[in-house]
Amino acid sequence: MTEMMGRSLSPVEALRSTPEEDRVADFRAKVRAAGQEWTGDEPDELVELLTEAAAGDPGLDAIVRAGGRLLQDFLDGYQQKTAAEGSRDVAGDLADGHPLPADVFEGLTPRYLIAVVRFAEPGRQVEALRAVAGENALLTHRDGNVVLFIPAAGPGSGDRSVTKLTRCLGGRGWLATAERDRACLGDGFNEASYVLRLVVAGLRPSGAYTISDVLVEYAVTLHEKVRTDLAAVIRPLREHKVLWETLTAFVDCDYSRNKAARSLFIHRSTLDYRLRRIGDVTGCDPTTGRGAQMLTAAIVAEAVQG
Incomplete structure (x- = not known):
């Protein structure tokens, strides 16, 4: 027979749930209810909804935050799968270096600003990024980061976009950028992604960065x-x-x-x-x-x- 606190529990008592089990069960019920109400399509929105379900409980909130990136990666993979089966994820293909059909490639702007964005906390909205990037920008996710390909008129013309994107960080994230002609967008994405990785690893403050800001780290x-x-x-x-x-x-x-x-x-x-x-x-x-x-x-x- 199960024992607890120095005494034997009756079969009925042994079947009763503990306060911790009740707490988790209540959270799971809230998550199911949130799922029934969710109408969004962005991973960030879903993480925010789950954070609300945690209702300020530090333990449950930690679980949501810890699983946020895994959830986002899972949904990113699912979106890539559905994109491959249905409409084409052009931004994803560009990031991965996949060749594009000739008609799709010819429809691209001659030059782009590539921006790779990471928020300090999962669950931040990407709608503000999408809005300032403009309707012709291409957006996807990679490794928990938001990736944007923003049409640029020429070298250096993306400065205004960088300023607007930096404001979206709210002082709680990092932005790495590179500019490339459309034939070299995969290379630009790789550069910006690596710059972002160095910036985060180097404990740099929130802000916008390019390869010129991490030349030593990049080289070594x-x-x-x-x-x-x-x-x-x-x-x-x-x-x-x-x-x-x-x-x-x-x-x-x-x-x-x-x-x-x-x-x-x-x-x-x-x-x-x-x-x-x-x-x-x-x-x-x-x-x-x-x-x-x-x-x-x-x-x-x-x-x-x-």
């Missing part, structure tokens, strides 16, 4: 041996959670010890001690220019290395 991480050697420098720090959090906060605060100490809610002397320990573990002193540059590049390389 494209070289496999350099990338591997850099990752090896930072990897031992992963075994020291407090030191890893201290270093990322230090980089995030643009190497300001005062700001980093405040962000970590520790005394400045405690931060200084941790920075010395980081130097001991990695062999690079983060308080020097050379050491900070090395460790920042190593953080990016380790993230790219996966």
